[in-house]
Amino acid sequence: MAGNLLQIGTSGLQAYQRALNTTGHNIANVNTPGYSRQEAVFTTAQEQRIANYYQGSGVLVDDIRRFASQFVINQLRQDTSTHSQLSSFDLNIRQLDSLLADETTGLNVGLDKFFNALQAASENPTSIPARQLVLTEASGLASRFTTVQSTMESQNRAINQEIEALVEQVNSLASGIAELNRQIVTQKGSGGDPNDLLDKRDELLRQLSEIVSVQVVEQDDSTLNVFIGKGQSLVVGVSANGLSTLPAKTESGGVNIVLQGTEQVLDNQITGGMLGGLLDYRDNILQPAFNNLGLVALAVGKTVNDQQRMGLDLSSSFGGELFNDVNERQATLDRVTASPNNTPPVDRVISISIDDVQDLKATNYTVEFINNSTFTIRRDSDNSIALQASLSGLFPETVEVDGMRITFESGSFQQGDEFFLEPTRNAASEFAVEMEDPRELAFAAAIRTQSTTTNQGTGSISQGDVFQVYDTETGNFLPAFATDGQLTPPLIIRFTTPTTYDVLDNSDPSNPKQLDPPIRNQLFVPGSPKDVFTLDSGQTIATSQARGTGDVGLVSAPVTVALPAIPNPVNGYSAQTITVTNRDPDTGIVTTSTVNTLANASAQEIANQLNQVSGVSANAFNQVEITNIIGGSGTAIELSINGESLTNAALGTVPVPDVDPLKNEAYIQVLADRINNNGNLTNQGVYAVVSETPGAPPVPTLKVYATTGVDLDVQMTADAADSFVVSNGQTGAALSTQTLTGSGPANATAVTIGGSLDVTMDDGVSFRTTPFVSSIFGDTSSFGFAKSSFKGFQVTLQGRPEANDTFTIDFNENGTSDNRNGFKMANLATQKTILGGTASYAEGYGQLVEFIGVNASQSRIDLDASDALLSQTVSLRNSESGVNMDEEAANLIRFQQAYNASAQVINVAREIFDTLLNAF
Numbered sequence: 001m002a003g004n005l006l007q008i009g010t011s012g013l014q015a016y017q018r019a020l021n022t023t024g025h026n027i028a029n030v031n032t033p034g035y036s037r038q039e040a041v042f043t044t045a046q047e048q049r050i051a052n053y054y055q056g057s058g059v060l061v062d063d064i065r066r067f068a069s070q071f072v073i074n075q076l077r078q079d080t081s082t083h084s085q086l087s088s089f090d091l092n093i094r095q096l097d098s099l100l101a102d103e104t105t106g107l108n109v110g111l112d113k114f115f116n117a118l119q120a121a122s123e124n125p126t127s128i129p130a131r132q133l134v135l136t137e138a139s140g141l142a143s144r145f146t147t148v149q150s151t152m153e154s155q156n157r158a159i160n161q162e163i164e165a166l167v168e169q170v171n172s173l174a175s176g177i178a179e180l181n182r183q184i185v186t187q188k189g190s191g192g193d194p195n196d197l198l199d200k201r202d203e204l205l206r207q208l209s210e211i212v213s214v215q216v217v218e219q220d221d222s223t224l225n226v227f228i229g230k231g232q233s234l235v236v237g238v239s240a241n242g243l244s245t246l247p248a249k250t251e252s253g254g255v256n257i258v259l260q261g262t263e264q265v266l267d268n269q270i271t272g273g274m275l276g277g278l279l280d281y282r283d284n285i286l287q288p289a290f291n292n293l294g295l296v297a298l299a300v301g302k303t304v305n306d307q308q309r310m311g312l313d314l315s316s317s318f319g320g321e322l323f324n325d326v327n328e329r330q331a332t333l334d335r336v337t338a339s340p341n342n343t344p345p346v347d348r349v350i351s352i353s354i355d356d357v358q359d360l361k362a363t364n365y366t367v368e369f370i371n372n373s374t375f376t377i378r379r380d381s382d383n384s385i386a387l388q389a390s391l392s393g394l395f396p397e398t399v400e401v402d403g404m405r406i407t408f409e410s411g412s413f414q415q416g417d418e419f420f421l422e423p424t425r426n427a428a429s430e431f432a433v434e435m436e437d438p439r440e441l442a443f444a445a446a447i448r449t450q451s452t453t454t455n456q457g458t459g460s461i462s463q464g465d466v467f468q469v470y471d472t473e474t475g476n477f478l479p480a481f482a483t484d485g486q487l488t489p490p491l492i493i494r495f496t497t498p499t500t501y502d503v504l505d506n507s508d509p510s511n512p513k514q515l516d517p518p519i520r521n522q523l524f525v526p527g528s529p530k531d532v533f534t535l536d537s538g539q540t541i542a543t544s545q546a547r548g549t550g551d552v553g554l555v556s557a558p559v560t561v562a563l564p565a566i567p568n569p570v571n572g573y574s575a576q577t578i579t580v581t582n583r584d585p586d587t588g589i590v591t592t593s594t595v596n597t598l599a600n601a602s603a604q605e606i607a608n609q610l611n612q613v614s615g616v617s618a619n620a621f622n623q624v625e626i627t628n629i630i631g632g633s634g635t636a637i638e639l640s641i642n643g644e645s646l647t648n649a650a651l652g653t654v655p656v657p658d659v660d661p662l663k664n665e666a667y668i669q670v671l672a673d674r675i676n677n678n679g680n681l682t683n684q685g686v687y688a689v690v691s692e693t694p695g696a697p698p699v700p701t702l703k704v705y706a707t708t709g710v711d712l713d714v715q716m717t718a719d720a721a722d723s724f725v726v727s728n729g730q731t732g733a734a735l736s737t738q739t740l741t742g743s744g745p746a747n748a749t750a751v752t753i754g755g756s757l758d759v760t761m762d763d764g765v766s767f768r769t770t771p772f773v774s775s776i777f778g779d780t781s782s783f784g785f786a787k788s789s790f791k792g793f794q795v796t797l798q799g800r801p802e803a804n805d806t807f808t809i810d811f812n813e814n815g816t817s818d819n820r821n822g823f824k825m826a827n828l829a830t831q832k833t834i835l836g837g838t839a840s841y842a843e844g845y846g847q848l849v850e851f852i853g854v855n856a857s858q859s860r861i862d863l864d865a866s867d868a869l870l871s872q873t874v875s876l877r878n879s880e881s882g883v884n885m886d887e888e889a890a891n892l893i894r895f896q897q898a899y900n901a902s903a904q905v906i907n908v909a910r911e912i913f914d915t916l917l918n919a920f
Contacts, residue, residue, distance in 0.1 A: 004048070004055065005909040005912065006906060006909035006910070007057055008057060009058075009908075010058070011058030011060060011902075012898065012901070013902040014061075015059045015060060016898045016902055018040050018061045019040040019891070019898075020892065020899060022040045022064055023895060024892075026888050027888050030888075032199075034199050034206060035883070036066045036067055036199050036202075036881040037881055038064050038065065039064070039067065041063040041064070041065050042059055043059070043062040045057040045058040045059060063192065064195060066193060066195040068202070069877075069880050072873070072880060075873050076206060076870075076873045076874065077209040077216070078209070078213075079866070079870045081210070081213040081214070081272035081273045081276075082213075082869075083867060083870045084273045084274050084277065085276040086859065086866050087274075087866075089859055090860060092277075093281060093859055094859075096155065099152070100148065100848065100852055101849055101852075105144065106144070107141070107144050107148065108845060108846070110143075111300075111842050114140070115828070115829035117130075118134055118829075121133065121441065122819045122822030123819065126314075126817060128438055128439065131438030131441050134438065134441060135436075135438055138323070138435075139433050142323070142431050142433050145293070145429075146429055146431065146432075148428065149426075150429070152293070153429070156254060156290075159278050159286070160282075162274075163257065163275065163278055164255060166211050167243045167244065167245055167257060170212060170242075170275075171240070173204050173208045173211070174208070174240040174241070176204050177204050177205065177226060178235050178237070178238050178239055178240040179238075180200055180204065181237060182238040184197050184201065184223065185222065188221070188222050205226070211275050212274075212276060213228065213271045214227065214272075215227040215231075229266050229269030229270050229271075230269045232266060242259075245257055246263065249339055249418075250337045250364075252287075252422060257270060257275070257279075268283075288362065288381075289851075290426075291364065291422075291425055292424075292845075292847075293427075293845075293848065294426065294427035295360060295424045295427070296428075296841055296845050296848075297424075297428040298354055298357055298360065298427045300431075301323040301431055302354055304323060304828060305322055305325065305326075308441070308821075309470065310445075310446060310821060310824075311442030312442050312446055312815060312821070313439060313441060313442045313444075314439040318446065318469060318481070319440065320434070320435065321434040322434065322441070323431065323432065324434050326354050326430075327354060331430060335351070335352040335425075336350045337419065337422070339418035341416075342414075342416075342417045343414045343416065347412055348411030348413055349408075349410045349411055350367070350419055352404050352406055352407075353404070353405040354403065355403055355405045355472065358834060358836065360402060360834070361379065361402045362424055364379075364380040364420065364422050364423075365423070366418060366419070366420055366421070367406075369415055369416060371415045373393065374389070374390045375413075377399075377401055377421075386401045387399060387401045389588075391408055395409055395410045396408060404423055443820075443825075444815040444816065444819070444821055444822075445815070445820040446469065446487075447466055447795075447809055447812055448809075448815065449808065449809050450810075451807050452807065455802070455807075456802040457800050457802035459797060459801030459802075459805055460799045461493070461795055461797055461798075462795050464794070464809060465794045466792065467535070469792055478790070478792045480791050481792065486811050487810050489515075490507060490808065490810045490811070491515075492506035493806060493807040493809070494512065494805075495803055495805045495806070496521075496689075496803060497687055497707070498526060498800065498801060498803060500521055500707050501524055502514070502518075502521065503532060517543050518541070519533075519541075519789065521707055521758070524801070526799070526800040528798075532796070533791045533795070534789055534790060537792075538763025540760075540761050540789060541786065544757045555624075555726060555736040555751060555752075555754075556738075556753075559749070559750050560743050560748070562748075563747060567715065569711055569750075570752055571600050571602065571755075572600070572754060573600055575596070576770060576771070576776075577594060578610070578768070579595075579768050579769075580593045580594070580766075582615045582762075585763050591614075595610055602620075602710055603621070603622060603709035603710075603711075603754065604708050604709035606618070606776075607709055615765040616760070616762075616765060617761075618757055618759045619709075619760070620708060620755050620757050621706060621708070621709050621755060621756055621758075622706035622753060622755035623703065623705050623706070623728060623729040624712045624727070624753045625703050625726070625728070626668075626704070626724055626726055627701040627725050628723075628724055629668070630657070630721070630724065631656060631658055631664070631667075632721035636656050636657070637724075638718065639671065639716050640715045641686070641712060641714055642681060642684065643715075644681055646674045647671075654670050655667045661699055661700070662700070664700060665700040668701070669690050671688065672702055676688055684706060684710050685706050685710070686707075687705055688704045690702060691703055706755065709755040711752055711753065712752070715750040716740050716748070717745060717747065718749075719742045720741065720742050723740060725737060725738070725739050726738050726740055728753055738751050757776060757777075828841075829841065835847075
């Protein structure tokens with residue numbers, strides 16, 4: 001009996017000692033991170049059979065239980081990861097938001113000051129102090145660009161350094177978890193759970209989740225496998241796989257996270273934790289911010305420079321660069337980075353020039369070669385294909401996409417090659433002021449216009465608008481501005497009728513000549529504004545005036561027939577096939593159209609056919625000059641045009657032509673009046689004027705025009721001594737003159753004057769004729785027969801001019817008080833110059849600030865919500881697993897009392913045993 005009681009007392013003493021130890025362990029680890037409260041689990045010892053009953057044999061500690069809910073642990077890990085990601089993201093985006101929105105560092109104030117200074121200086125263009133202020137504010141704007149860019153670069157470097165440090169922490173934690181897996185497996189083999197090791201492992205996993213989101217899978221042997229990203233293993237059993245960092249493919253890309261021993265980039269797969277927050281901010285906020293800031297910098301620099309170069313400075317010279325040239329050679333090369341994995345040799349050269357900031361996008365691009373010639377250009381922002389094309393191998397080759405001109409200059413491009421394009425990324429850091437002398441600011445426009453004082457009508461001409469001075473392909477001056485201090489050639493606009501005009505070369509004001517290519521027979525609607533020149537820099541004009549071979553002469557040989565037969569009008573033009581090719585400048589798609597003309601078709605008929613073709617505008621007209629009229633017989637010459645008699649006695653008396661051509665002006669004037677009063681001829685667009693053919697002395701001349709391009713059939717009946725000369729009035733290769741001589745009153749002598757054509761073709765449009773040579777356009781086998789009509793400036797006609805009214809266009813020499821170009825530069829502040837023509841500079845920058853601000857605000861909201869959620873999860877974990885000091889103090893007392901009682905049981909057993917010994 002005493003022995004059994006002793007055993008019971010001893011078991012209680014041992015059990016409550018373990019319970020006291022567990023309680024003490026809890027108290028000692030009350031502040032240990034990740035510690036889970038433990039509890040001694042009591043169970044009765046194996047009872048003993050005595051006679052016909054069972055006698056209890058005391059108590060045992062069956063287990064030391066760990067209070068930990070796996071669900072809560074997983075939730076805490078997940079909430080910790082989310083909170084860490086949002087906290088890291090929020091910390092960085094708030095710094096950027098403060099930088100961009102602050103008046104002392106942001107761009108809006110700098111933009112306002114610069115353009116306000118331009119406005120003020122333009123109002124007083126001769127003021128040197130006002131001009132100097134423009135340069136001062138330009139320097140201030142440049143300083144703001146570089147300051148913002150520099151601060152963002154510093155943040156970018158800090159983020160990349162932090163990523164590298166966090167990767168090292170991940171590796172350290174992964175190794176610790178693998179080691180704890182090993183220890184847990186070892187101790188599990190001895191029975192029971194190693195509670196403290198389990199807590200340590202869970203704490204390392206929680207710390208790991210602060211850095212990166214993890215997925216945890218428990219194995220049968222109680223080890224935990226840890227995965228990140230899209231299933232990349234970080235810990236498998238007792239082995240750890242590390243991460244490492246590699247430099248990104250572009251210097252501005254910072255570092256990429258990869259699995260150790262591989263080049264598998266995990267940046268886009270890693271989420272959660274501080275790493276996820278930093279990568280999300282760097283790749284989705286900071287890098288786009290660089291591109292958007294650079295877009296604004298490029299837009300300001302290029303558009304202001306372009307406008308500056310169109311104007312004249314105080315020395316009447318075209319303006320130079322105000323800001324640095326965005327297409328400076330090194331800058332065009334620095335925008336392209338070749339992949340280090342490209343196949344040797346490293347000999348490829350690609351450059352990027354910025355052509356149109358309006359079409360420019362704030363994104364990077366990737367060029368991928370599908371084979372040795374075919375490549376795609378993919379936008380990184382949305383992974384869309386911007387262009388797919390092929391190289392011919394004849395370098396340099398150029399493609400245009402999104403406002404950029406990408407030039408493949410040289411090299412052995414091969415399948416698998418990659419190139420990374422960053423057109424806007426570093427533009428803000430390169431933004432600088434080039435100009436030092438305020439007198440070089442080009443506030444004056446390059447051209448000036450004037451109405452002739454002798455004009456009879458109420459027509460007017462605008463001051464003129466210059467929109468291009470340099471060839472975008474070569475960088476050279478356009479032909480109109482190629483001669484320093486001159487407009488080449490100076491121009492005069494002459495109204496041939498109140499509704500038609502020609503633009504002529506006015507180099508010799510006493511004898512203006514047709515341009516090459518000509519701009520003539522242009523229609524004008526009185527009272528409506530009419531732009532004179534094209535805005536299409538690729539527009540060309542093919543004209544029949546400049547042909548060399550082919551249908552020789554626009555004036556057919558005279559034909560004599562016996563009356564009353566009527567000569568059959570034949571202009572001598574051959575039948576031809578005109579093939580029009582149209583290459584879309586945007587898509588590169590080529591379409592063809594075919595026009596078949598009949599033999600002896602009039603210029604009007606050919607023009608009507610060509611006008612049905614997209615991208616083609618044909619202008620037909622005709623002209624005949626009748627001069628050297630000799631009426632030696634003393635009998636009136638009977639004359640008709642297009643079957644309309646001009647000498648019919650029923651219309652009134654016609655002066656008898658004199659044998660001296662100089663004395664026939666009155667006769668010619670009557671003919672002109674009858675032409676202009678003939679309704680049938682007017683309906684055909686035929687009118688006449690009397691002028692003088694230059695000579696010594698000048699000869700009176702009847703000039704007959706057909707604005708519609710109909711053939712002009714001239715027929716005469718006269719004595720053999722009567723004659724006159726008919727010409728087409730043109731000069732150069734197309735000059736054609738015939739002399740009509742009378743054949744008696746019973747015969748008619750006739751000649752047909754074929755019209756001329758000016759065919760205007762849009763950018764990308766060209767045509768050929770079959771046969772090549774026998775054509776009213778001459779030899780069309782080469783492209784040289786069509787010439788550019790682009791001038792680079794524009795004037796607008798208005799009002800109601802009269803025939804012979806003229807307007808001149810010339811170089812704006814000594815225009816120091818002119819401020820037209822200065823105001824254009826100032827007005828750039830409000831023009832929609834970027835983002836597809838939807839935003840000004842300030843609005844583009846404002847969209848960047850708004851983008852950052854909205855994301856910063858949302859980040860704060862998300863972080864506050866995450867903070868509350870994490871606090872709830874921590875509280876839940878503490879309520880289940882945390883050490884409660886009051887509870888543990890009560891357990892101390894309770895277990896101490898039980899321990900003392902068990903000791904007392906042992907005392908009683910000892911006394912009984914002593915009594916038994918004494919009895920024997």
